[in-house]
Amino acid sequence: MSSAPQKSKKNKPKAILLAAAGLAVLLCTVLWSSLFKPYPVEGKKQMLAIGAGDTYSGFIDRLAKEDKVSFPVILKLYQKLMIHDTLKAGVYEVRQGMSVREVMQMISNADNAQMNRILVIEGTTFKQLIDALKKDDLVTHEVSNLPYAQILAALEIPYEHPEGLFAPDTYFFAKGESDKKILKDLYLRQMKALDQAWANRAPDLPYKDKYEALIMASIVEKETSLDSELEQVSGVFARRLKLGMRLQTDPTVIYGMGDKYAGNITRQDLRTPTPYNTYTISGLPPTPIALPSKKAIEAAMHPDQSSNIYFVATGNGGHKFTATLQDHNRAVQEYLAVMRSKN
Structure with missing residues (x-):
């Protein structure tokens, strides 16, 4: 034991x-x-x-x-x-x-680091692009601190306003590359996409030149995040231009407000004239309102062939497109009902 x-x-x-x-x-x-x-x-x-x-x-x-x-x-x-x-x-x-x-x-x-990754998001503004370059420690800063007019002159760009002229995408540059070289590269890429799309555009577009098409592309870019809707949105605005209707698109109002925009637009904002307020002006605004993607540029050149002249958010993602004011008002009520059900 x-x-x-x-x-x-x-x-x-x-x-x-x-x-x-x-x-x-x-x-x-x-x-x-x-x-x-x-x-x-x-x-x-x-x-x-x-x-x-x-x-x-x-x-x-x-x-x-x-x-x-x-x-x-x-x-x-x-x-x-x-x-x-x-x-x-x-x-x-x-x-x-x-x-x-x-x-x-x-x-x-x-x-x-061997190279620097520069992400230019579609729908962002030129100001946001410049701010990102300024904050990037791997970029040599030559022109980003200059006034916009001097930036355009340094890049030999024959436009008076920089908005929309630079292609959004993900780019890789050598570490220490200058902002001047990066911006020039982005500009040339955007112009190549614009020239190609303009050369292959659909007939009977309501634009005087390719720059007006670029303005439209920027509006289309800001109005929808769905690739499947790009040509539909483009079609609505192209038909409005042909009919002499005002575009009445909120993103242009927001762009015209500049730093005054605090996250919401009011009825007073819609009534306050600016060169970009498409509720108070006819036709297109004077410049693009964002950096449009190649897809948005293509959509501006190839609007859909429906008869829709209205669209409104569904509240569940995407938009509902309609051809008459009666159907549009019904779609607006459906949207409001969806939003009330979520509160």
Whole structure:
């Protein structure tokens, strides 16, 4: 009876050692799978783009979602304890064999960036583009601090107003590239898209020239976020121009308000004349009101062939297009009913 407890006592240190060894193996497995596992690279090297505003947490979550890393919580803990800098925007070269830990360290230092990623979002304004370039530490600032007229002169652009002249997209430039070179590149791309679309435009458009078509494209861009609606919106406004109806589009009013716009427009705003208020002026505003995408430019050149001259939001995404005022008023009431049901 007395031998059993002795045997148990002799086995206890061995059990502790085995448990410790098991934990060590588990810890090593977890660390390797998270920190020291090779970062997945297609080929010998590939470029990794980090955008302005990206965070380590978001970056790690993205890797985990794509099954590129395991135990994301370990990566986040490592970052909190060992990497005290934030992610730095840029495009980094990841070489085959680099560990996840090495990649995380690399993207905390902008000096490691090979290229700079510039995101120009469709529908944003020239002012927003300039502000983004000013804040980008990887851009050499030559012209972005100049008045708009001087920027256009420096870029040799033969227009009086910069709005709409620069193509929205995601671009990659060498680290340290000048804002002048970037803006010139974006301008040339937009002009190429505009020239091609104008050359292949539909017949009988209500525009005097391609610049008026660009103005229309910017309005279309601001009125809908759905690609499937671009030509329908374009069609409504093109028919209004032909009929002599005012465009009565809120985005032009907002643009004309400038810094006075605080998130809402009132009936008084709709009645207050500005060069851009299409509730008080006939025809198109004097310039574009945003940076239109290539899709919006194409839509301005190819409006749909329906008879619709009205549209209103549905409240559930998208718009309802109608040909008569009676149907439009009914659609407005349907929209209001949907909005009331959500409150």
